[in-house]
Structures are given as C-alpha cells and as structure tokens.
Amino acid sequence: MLQDALPREGLPYWILWLLVFVIILLLTFIFLRDKDLRRRLSYLLSGGKRKLLRLQLQLQIKREKQKRLGCIKDAGKKAWSLDLRPARGESILRELGALEDKKRSLQNEWQDVFARLENLHKKTGEIKDLSRRAVGEEEARKRPHEIRRHELKDKSRAVEKEIKAAQKGGNGAEAEDIRKTRLNGLGKDRDALAGEMDIVQKSLEESDIRSADILEKARVQIRSLETEIREWEKDKERIQDRIRQTERLMNPQFEALGAIVNEDRPDNLELVGLYSKIDRHDKTIKDMTARIDSLR
Numbered sequence: 257m258l259q260d261a262l263p264r265e266g267l268p269y270w271i272l273w274l275l276v277f278v279i280i281l282l283l284t285f286i287f288l289r290d291k292d293l294r295r296r297l298s299y300l301l302s303g304g305k306r307k308l309l310r311l312q313l314q315l316q317i318k319r320e321k322q323k324r325l326g327c328i329k330d331a332g333k334k335a336w337s338l339d340l341r342p343a344r345g346e347s348i349l350r351e352l353g354a355l356e357d358k359k360r361s362l363q364n365e366w367q368d369v370f371a372r373l374e375n376l377h378k379k380t381g382e383i384k385d386l387s388r389r390a391v392g393e394e395e396a397r398k399r400p401h402e403i404r405r406h407e408l409k410d411k412s413r414a415v416e417k418e419i420k421a422a423q424k425g426g427n428g429a430e431a432e433d434i435r436k437t438r439l440n441g442l443g444k445d446r447d448a449l450a451g452e453m454d455i456v457q458k459s460l461e462e463s464d465i466r467s468a469d470i471l472e473k474a475r476v477q478i479r480s481l482e483t484e485i486r487e488w489e490k491d492k493e494r495i496q497d498r499i500r501q502t503e504r505l506m507n508p509q510f511e512a513l514g515a516i517v518n519e520d521r522p523d524n525l526e527l528v529g530l531y532s533k534i535d536r537h538d539k540t541i542k543d544m545t546a547r548i549d550s551l552r
Contacts, residue, residue, distance in 0.1 A: 332514030
C-alpha cells in the first residue's frame with residue numbers, strides 16, 4: 257500500500273523535446289558538412305525529373321536526325337540535278353538514271369492521259385451546250401403556238417357562251433329562224449376553232465417530242481463519254497501511283513548519294529547552304545547526346 261501511494265518519477269517532457277531538437281541539429285550539421293551526401297540525396301530526388309528530361313532530349317534528337325536526313329536527301333537531289341558524279345557513287349547514279357527514265361516515261365504517259373481527259377470533258381461540255389441551245393431554240397419555236405393555243409381557248413370559251421345564250425332564244429317563228437341561223441354559224445366557228453386547236457396542239461406535241469429526243473440523245477452521248485472518262489481517270493490514278501512508287505524508290509538513292517556528297521564536300525556554291533545546315537544539325541545532335549550522358 258505504501259509503495260503504491262508514492263508518486264512515480266520520470267524525465268520531464270521538456271528534456272525529451274530538447275533531445276529531439278539536439279538530434280535534428282546534429283543531422284542538419286552532418287548534412288551541411290557532407291557534400292557527397294547532399295549530392296546523393298539530390299540525385300535520388302531528381303531521378304524522375306532527369307528521366308523526363310532524357311526522354312525529351314531523345315525526342316529532340318530524333319527530330320534533328322530526321323531534319324538532317326532531309327538535308328542529306330536534298331544534297332543528293334541537288335548533286336543529281338547538277339550532274340555531280342562522285343567516284344564512289346557510280347552504282348547509285350546508274351540506279352537513279354534508270355529510275356529517272358522510268359519516271360519521265362510515266363510522266364509522259366500521264367500527260368497523254370490528262371490530254372485525253374481534257375478533250376473528253378470538253379466534248380461533254382460541248383454536247384451539254386448544244387443540247388441546251390437546241391432545246392432553247394425549240395422552246396422559242398413553241399412559244400407562238402402556245403400563245404395561239406391560249407387565244408383559241410379564250411375564243412372557244414366565248415363561242416360556247418354565245419351558243420348557250422342562243423340556245424335559249426326567243427318566241428315566234430321568225431325568232432326561231434334567227435336562233436337556228438345563229439347557232440349554225442356559231443357551230444361552224446366552234447368547229448373551226450377546234451380544228452385549229454388540233455393543229456396547234458399537234459405542233460406543240462411534236463415540239464415536245466423533238467426536245468425530248470434532243471435531251472435523250474445528249475444523255476446517251478454524255479453517259480458514254482462519262483464511262484470513258486471514268487476509265488481514263490482510273491488509268492491516270494494508276495500512273496500516278498507508279499510515279500509515286502518510283503519516287504519512293506529514288507529517295508533512298510538520293511540519301512545515299514547525299515551522304516557521299518556530304519563526306520566528300522565537293523566545292524559548289526549551290527551545296528554550301530546544305531553543308532551548313534547539316535553541320536548545325538550534327539552539332540545539335542552532339543550537344544544533346546552529351547547532355548543525355550550527363551544525366552545518367
């Protein structure tokens with residue numbers, strides 16, 4: 257009982273905090289004194305950043321190499337156009353010559369097909385213009401007949417009204433004779449108008465038939481030409497594909513020739529600018545590669 261009643265003794269809390277503070281001070285002092293420790297810690301913390309930077313530099317190097325390859329290819333094209341013939345490039349030049357001849361032949365073939373297509377399109381346009389003009393002329397010839405038909409319709413309606421009025425007539429023998437005479441004359445007028453209307457209507461129908469015949473002949477001719485145009489368009493596209501394929505085969509040869517030209521550096525003012533561009537790309541690639549090595 258006496259032992260339990262005695263108060264428990266221990267370290268005060270402030271001493272504990274003092275020890276923690278002293279330990280932190282010691283660690284800070286060690287960190288400030290030890291440069292190697294600081295470097296290793298910084299290296300560890302910056303690992304993700306360095307990896308990202310390396311990836312960015314690698315992408316930039318890839319783009320620079322593509323630009324450099326483009327300059328090399330341009331140097332090869334320029335050397336080919338200038339007829340520069342480096343000794344080490346004889347086989348490349350022979351291959352380029354054969355491909356150039358093939359390309360030129362295909363281009364001439366393409367020009368012939370293009371000329372044919374232009375001629376066919378011109379014919380199609382001429383047929384459309386001629387058919388429109390012919391139909392327009394036919395419509396112009398129809399117009400007086402249409403006007404006359406409207407006049408005949410109006411006259412026929414007027415005669416019919418007069419006939420209905422005359423049929424009512426008046427009373428008495430004399431009035432009846434007059435009514436019959438009047439009806440007889442109106443009947444002849446109606447028959448004459450009907451006969452003329454038949455002639456006019458027939459003329460209009462014949463004109464419509466001629467217009468339809470013109471349009472149908474034009475449609476048949478145009479359909480035939482359009483079918484021929486589609487076939488020639490297919491031929492033109494096939495030739496274009498062969499030209500593009502030939503150019504794709506020429507690109508590696510231009511790159512190979514450009515690489516030789518870049519190594520030999522023949523003295524030519526038209527190539528000086530390309531030499532400078534290639535040198536700049538080489539320097540950029542070298543600097544970026546050194547930076548990547550420094551980040552390992």
